[in-house]
Amino acid sequence: MKLKKSFYNSHVIRHDLTYFGWIGGIYIILLLLIGPIASLSGEERFANYMLRLLDFDAPLHLFTIVTIPIVLGLFQFKYLHNQLQISRVHNYPFSRYEWLGTKLVTGMFILLIPQMFFTLFVIVFYPSAGFIGNQLIHTPLEFLVLNCVYMLSLYFFSVLISIISGFTIAAALMTLIFFSVPYGILTLLFSNLELTLKGFYYNYSFMDKVILKLSPLTVLYEFSCKRISNMTYVSIGMFVFVFLFAIFFLYAKRKDESAGDVLAFEVLKPIFTVGVTICSVFVVGTYISVIYETEISLFAGYLIGGTLGYYISHIIVNKKINVFKKYAKGYGVMILCIVLFQGVIYFDIVGFESKVPDVGSIESVIFEPLYAPKDEHDRKVYSSIEDIETIREIHKKRIAEEVESKVGKKFYIQYNLKNGIKIKRQYIIEELRYKPIFNTLYSSEAYKKQTYDIFNLDPNAVSMVLIESNQFWNNREKIETTKDIDQLLSALKQDVMAASAEDLVFNRYDQAHIIFYDNRHNANVNVVALDEQELDNSVDLSGFDEVDSQAIIVDIPLNSKFSKTKSWLDEKGVLSNIALKPEAVSYIVLEEVGLRSSATTVIGEESKTVNVVEPEWIKDILEKMSYGEYFDDKEPYYVVGVGLKDKIDGMVYAYIQKKNLPQEVLDEFTH
Amino acid sequence: MSSSSLNFIEVQDLIKYFGDFKVLKGINLHVKQGSIYGLIGPNGAGKTTLIKHIVGSYYQDGGEVLIDGEPVYDNSRILKRMAYIPDDLYFNTTDTVKKISKFYKKIYPFFNEKRFETLKTVFEIDENHLIRKMSKGMKKQAAFWLAISSMPDILILDEPVDGLDPVTRRRVWSLILQDVEERGTTVLISSHNLRELEDVCDYVGILHNGSLLMEKDLDELKTDIHKIQTSFEFEPDSTKLNAGKILYENILGSVHNYIIKGDKDHILKWLNLYSPRFIDMLPLSLEEVFIYEIGGEGYEIKEIIL
Numbered sequence: 001m002k003l004k005k006s007f008y009n010s011h012v013i014r015h016d017l018t019y020f021g022w023i024g025g026i027y028i029i030l031l032l033l034i035g036p037i038a039s040l041s042g043e044e045r046f047a048n049y050m051l052r053l054l055d056f057d058a059p060l061h062l063f064t065i066v067t068i069p070i071v072l073g074l075f076q077f078k079y080l081h082n083q084l085q086i087s088r089v090h091n092y093p094f095s096r097y098e099w100l101g102t103k104l105v106t107g108m109f110i111l112l113i114p115q116m117f118f119t120l121f122v123i124v125f126y127p128s129a130g131f132i133g134n135q136l137i138h139t140p141l142e143f144l145v146l147n148c149v150y151m152l153s154l155y156f157f158s159v160l161i162s163i164i165s166g167f168t169i170a171a172a173l174m175t176l177i178f179f180s181v182p183y184g185i186l187t188l189l190f191s192n193l194e195l196t197l198k199g200f201y202y203n204y205s206f207m208d209k210v211i212l213k214l215s216p217l218t219v220l221y222e223f224s225c226k227r228i229s230n231m232t233y234v235s236i237g238m239f240v241f242v243f244l245f246a247i248f249f250l251y252a253k254r255k256d257e258s259a260g261d262v263l264a265f266e267v268l269k270p271i272f273t274v275g276v277t278i279c280s281v282f283v284v285g286t287y288i289s290v291i292y293e294t295e296i297s298l299f300a301g302y303l304i305g306g307t308l309g310y311y312i313s314h315i316i317v318n319k320k321i322n323v324f325k326k327y328a329k330g331y332g333v334m335i336l337c338i339v340l341f342q343g344v345i346y347f348d349i350v351g352f353e354s355k356v357p358d359v360g361s362i363e364s365v366i367f368e369p370l371y372a373p374k375d376e377h378d379r380k381v382y383s384s385i386e387d388i389e390t391i392r393e394i395h396k397k398r399i400a401e402e403v404e405s406k407v408g409k410k411f412y413i414q415y416n417l418k419n420g421i422k423i424k425r426q427y428i429i430e431e432l433r434y435k436p437i438f439n440t441l442y443s444s445e446a447y448k449k450q451t452y453d454i455f456n457l458d459p460n461a462v463s464m465v466l467i468e469s470n471q472f473w474n475n476r477e478k479i480e481t482t483k484d485i486d487q488l489l490s491a492l493k494q495d496v497m498a499a500s501a502e503d504l505v506f507n508r509y510d511q512a513h514i515i516f517y518d519n520r521h522n523a524n525v526n527v528v529a530l531d532e533q534e535l536d537n538s539v540d541l542s543g544f545d546e547v548d549s550q551a552i553i554v555d556i557p558l559n560s561k562f563s564k565t566k567s568w569l570d571e572k573g574v575l576s577n578i579a580l581k582p583e584a585v586s587y588i589v590l591e592e593v594g595l596r597s598s599a600t601t602v603i604g605e606e607s608k609t610v611n612v613v614e615p616e617w618i619k620d621i622l623e624k625m626s627y628g629e630y631f632d633d634k635e636p637y638y639v640v641g642v643g644l645k646d647k648i649d650g651m652v653y654a655y656i657q658k659k660n661l662p663q664e665v666l667d668e669f670t671h
Numbered sequence: 672m673s674s675s676s677l678n679f680i681e682v683q684d685l686i687k688y689f690g691d692f693k694v695l696k697g698i699n700l701h702v703k704q705g706s707i708y709g710l711i712g713p714n715g716a717g718k719t720t721l722i723k724h725i726v727g728s729y730y731q732d733g734g735e736v737l738i739d740g741e742p743v744y745d746n747s748r749i750l751k752r753m754a755y756i757p758d759d760l761y762f763n764t765t766d767t768v769k770k771i772s773k774f775y776k777k778i779y780p781f782f783n784e785k786r787f788e789t790l791k792t793v794f795e796i797d798e799n800h801l802i803r804k805m806s807k808g809m810k811k812q813a814a815f816w817l818a819i820s821s822m823p824d825i826l827i828l829d830e831p832v833d834g835l836d837p838v839t840r841r842r843v844w845s846l847i848l849q850d851v852e853e854r855g856t857t858v859l860i861s862s863h864n865l866r867e868l869e870d871v872c873d874y875v876g877i878l879h880n881g882s883l884l885m886e887k888d889l890d891e892l893k894t895d896i897h898k899i900q901t902s903f904e905f906e907p908d909s910t911k912l913n914a915g916k917i918l919y920e921n922i923l924g925s926v927h928n929y930i931i932k933g934d935k936d937h938i939l940k941w942l943n944l945y946s947p948r949f950i951d952m953l954p955l956s957l958e959e960v961f962i963y964e965i966g967g968e969g970y971e972i973k974e975i976i977l
Contacts, residue, residue, distance in 0.1 A: 011777035018770075019763060084761035087728045093751035093778055256728045257689060 007101030009094060016106040020076055027068045028114035032121070034060050066217065069111055069151045070175055073158025074168060076107055081167040083259045090256060100251045104159070104244075111151050119144045146228070149236050153216045156243035163250050164268060166261035170316075179217040185275075186211055188282040195289055195298060196345050198353045198399070199425040201412065262317050273313040277334060280309025295346070302338045310334050355423065356395050359388055363418045367391045367441075370410035370426055380450045381416075390441045397434055398427050405430040432630055435506070442501030451504075452496045453554040457516055459486040464517040467558070467569070469578040470510060477574040487568060488514070495562035503561040506630040509654055510557035511579035514565075518554060560623055580642065580652065582619040588612040589641040589651075590621075590661070592669055610668040617662050628655030635659070679704035679739055679857045680725060680825065686733030687720055694720050696881040697734065702874065705855035707847070709868040709889070711961055712878030718861045719758065719829060721878065725859065726755040726827050738825060749825075751780055754818035758830040758861075760810050768798040768813050772820065779821040787820035793842055807834040815843055819850065826850070826858045832867065844871055869957040877964055884964060889957070896960055897938060898953040899929040904946035912941045918963040930955070930963050 079085035092099065123140050158175055165171040186207065193200040212218045213235040222232050250265070258264035263272055284305025289298035310331055314323040348354055365388050368380040382388060395413055398405070408430035415423040431438045441447055449455045465479040465488060479485060492514070496504075558565060558579060569575040576584060591609045612618060625640045635657055642652040658666070680702035687695040695717050702708040712718050723729040724736045727743040727750055735742065738749045762771075776782045791798065794812045796805070802813055811834050818826065826847070832840040848871060850856045862868050868875070869889070876886040887895070896918070902925045909917055915933025922928075925948075931938050935952070942950055955963075 009778070011774070015774050015777075019765070082761065084757065084759050087723060087726070087755075087757060088761050090728050091726050091750060091753070091755045093747050093753075093780075095747045096745050098747065255730060256723070 007097055008105045009098055009102045012094070012099070012102040013106045013109070016076075016103065017109070020072065020106065020110055023068065023072045023075065024110035024114050027064060027111070028117060030060060030064045030068075031114060031118040062220070065147060065151055066154065066220070069155035070158040070172075072107055072110055073155050073162055074171055074175070076103055077159055077162035078168050080162055080254070080264075081165070081171070081259050083256075086256045086259050096252060097248065100248065104156075104247070107155055107159070108152065111155055112148050115144060115147050115151070146236075149240060150216075150220070153236055153239035153243065156240060156247060157216050160243050160247050160250070163247060163254055164264055166258050166264045170262045179215060181215060183207065183211050183215050183218045185279065188279060188286070191286060192282045194426075195286065196295075196342070198404075199427055200352075201424040201426040203424075262319065269317050273310065273317060276313035276316075277306055277309035280312070281305040281338065284308065299338075299342050302342065303335065306334055306338050307331070354399055356392055356399065357415050357417060357423060359385060359392065361417050361419070362388050362392075362415050364388070364416045365391045366412065366414040366416070367394075368412055370412045380447065382444075382446050384444075384446060387441065387444050387446050390437055390444070393437050394429065394434055394441070395425070395427075397437070398429055401433075404428075405433065408433075431505075432632055438505075439501040442505050445497070448496050448499075448504070452492075452556055454489055454492050454496070454516070454556055457489060457518065457554055459489055461518055462489075462516050466515040466517065467574065467578050468513045468515065470512055475577045477578050479572075479574075484572070485516075488565070489516075491564040491568045492556060492562065495559070495564045498564075499559065499561055503559060507624070507626040507657075507660075508557075508629075509560045509626045511560050511566075512558040514556045514558055516554040516556070560625075580622055582615055582622060584645055585618050585622070585642055586613075586645045587643045588618055588621055589643065590656070590665065590669075591639045591641070593637065593639055608669055610665060612665055612668075614664075617665055620662055621656060621665075624660040625654040625656045631655065631657060678702060680708075680859060681737045682721070682725070682734070683737070684734035685721070685724060685731050685736060687717075687724065687729065688732050694881050695724075695731075698878075698881070698883050700876055700883060700886060702857055702859055704857050705851060706873040707851060707858040707860065707871050709872035709875045709957075710859060710861040710878060711863070711865060711868065711875060711957075713965060716878040717881045718878055722755075722757075722827055722829055722859070722861055726753065752824040753827065754821050754823035754825070755827040756811070756814045756818050756829065756831055758833065760814050762802040762810070764801075764803055766802045767800060768796060768802065768816065771802075771817055772798070775817060775821055781822035783820055783822050786822070787816070790816050790820060793846070808836060808839065811835055812839060812843075815846075819846055822854070824854075824856060826856055828858065828860045828862075830862055831860060832862070832864065840867065847871065865958040865961055866956070872957075875957065877961060879965055892960055893955055893957070894935070896930060896932050896955050896963065897935060898955050898959070899927075899931060899938070899942070900951040900953070901927050901929070901942060902948040903927065904948065907942070907945040911944065912938070914938075915941070930959075932963075 079089050089099065090096065094102070119140055157178075158171075161175045161178060162168075162171045165174055190200075190202045190207070194202045210231075213222065213229075213232055216236075216239050219232055219235055219239075222228060254264050263269050281302050282305070285298050285301035288301030288304065289295075291297070311323060311327070314327050315321055344350065364381050364383040366379050366381050382391060391413065405428045408428045411427055411429045413425045413427070417423065459482055462482075462485050463480070465485055467477040467479070469475040479488060558569075560566075560580075566575055566579065569579070570581075575581060589609055589611055612621065621640060622642070628637065631637050637655055637657045638661065640654045640656050642654070644652065678701040680700070682698055682700035685695050685698040685700075686693070698717075698721060700708075700710075700721070710718055710721070720729065724731055725738070725743065727736075727746060730744050737743065738746075738753070741749055743749050772782075772787055776784065794816050796809060796813055796816065802810055805813065811831070815831065828847075831847075832843055835843060844867065847856075847858055851858060860868065860872070872889050874887065875889050875892055877884045885892075907927070909920075912931070912933070914937035915931050917929055917931050919930035920927070939950070
């Protein structure tokens, strides 16, 4: 007898549409409601909203593309979770594959037809095709394809979970849980390792760039971005393919008698219990450790989380409460695993926490704040033995800390070893604790050259320099001749190289920003627009990047200690316009605030204040005042309020340490 | 001639586990084409599990389930020729008899619309009425109406007349018998109503604890077990009954009551050894056969004093 194999049956599709077509109906109503709902907030916003109908910004749209496929999958395959239904369905004269294929085709119709209709509706009734093409992030076709493929991936995912689970509520919950895999699980794991393993590098960038795309839900995050990466397309396509394959494979393996069980496959039960236990360990551990902030609380949290997760998962799988005795042995093993895990970390058995490579084995070291730009050419790489030693010294001291730094800056250390291995660490480091060592690092040539991009600038390639004042005036000066640019660069380089770590970091104050406009890659400098802006004094000046978004910008702060640069700018007659000169200051008010912990930036009536009007003292204070970021807790300091001659209202605020104030001024406080 | 050509439904060494529990322990069952087979057994014996294998819902852990020589699991060719009415029926919320009949017309190649129309008068059910709003008996009639209209070669019925009134029961049995007679339909019925089974079945299989205790022609079965009332001149010696087995014995005064399994002639020969004053050999009902057979397997009726 000839076998006629088919993967769908048109009669069943028609029959199925009578049962589940309403979901498609609701979907299309919701899609069409996006516009009218937007119109409630006004005509202008409605126009904007219409523009976004073919985009992923509308909340109702986001809601529908996630919930509709999930709900459809759960409803369509609900029969798998009922003994009576599944017997009836599988007694119909179809092979299981034919039945499954038919259901999936019906599901695709229900999902995709409203989407196509909606896209067509928007295109037809939209003001004009040009309007759509120019202003939408995604073209209608791209939007349609993206939407359809995304919804299919979620639909298949929902069907897959329905097949894996034995009852519908469990399927709905598992769909939500599995959505967070692997992003949620890895976030939990990495957060916990960050808490327990000193020096563990939590690679947020990797999580966002790669892991976020490995879950059908989290990949949605990227849809509202301007460009959808190839990785995202591959990721969604892969979801569709993998889910579809898994659906057909598991449907054939699924036993009808599993209807009513939490999990339809025996092999998944241990995976489920282990997964729930691990998640519970990490969630409860994190929760308790955040409340009590001790290592023992984290351990206690792990034990409590493990106990809850282990038994709750067994209660769910077995669908009965009395599981304690039966699984006591496994519980013991689980507790032992937690103890071992904590033990390995606490006693640093693998030597992770104490590892600092030998100088001889290191080729270079990256040392920078954790959230610094991650482009390879922007990284601060130190290759000299002196600099490597300095960083190793900081690292070793940080490891040896008895009371761990909690409030410092997060630093990233990457040792590039000669054998090709990269050792990555992340620490909170209080720079003030190791100020002498950081002084050495911040004074180093490598640090300066990598922090200030002027050393790579070719004066001939710079078409223009803008100097923008900070908070004193809304002023901007322009330098355009190559000779001037060359001289300015030269002065700046000398100042940077001569500056101490104190000047550049610990006691820094920027008076202006010197922005070099590197025009090698873009000849169309929008200087006219800039000039027009300057003529219109009523508006704030646009940022440089707004003037021309294609520009390559090198932004160098004009540090108040950069004396050569300031002198050069003064000679050119532009300093007074963009920086704080003593001549522009009418007076300075100093307020004694004592230690850093009691700091306030408001000069109050109760605190003791001193008015400084002596030009020499004003000059001195202006040069030594700073942002106060690195003031030592134990050293008294003062709030500096600078009153400007040209401005009656408003002051410029900064901080100054007691040691930097002229003795005569300090004497004023004692009188 | 091979056994499969004789037996339309053939279950060979069927084994099924639910977790660690062995529900079916190597069952061998044979149903001849055009016959009615009664599957009986106590609650929890595994009848429904066995039926779900026969209707292609469950997949066996061991053995084979063949219909017309083909494995039944996931076999659409067999399922097209089969109708199954389970004990608990399930219908979707919007199902009506009419809606389902339209669907069946498309999916069952032998669905007989004329028969469907004719049966309207038999069942007196509004075909446009939502089935979920019907009583249990009405639902059963609806299921039967649809099943019989699909012109099945194999009819599998799990408690088919449970919930039906006596008149409808008669109608249903009559339809089954008519179908068997006219079309040679093969019927397998699982029921606790042994009195009614006795009237329609050709063969009976008794299932207990996942094993088929026995499978026989009903007439043969009934002639194999004897209910005897007698009185002796001399006290009988049961050890001398070589070709039979006493399933039950009760002595009231001089009257001996026996249920004996075995050849009638041999039993009479043994009774005559002890000069019986009289011998009454009475026929056994299927219910009595079932009770005494199952009783021998430790499922006897227990006197319960509350």
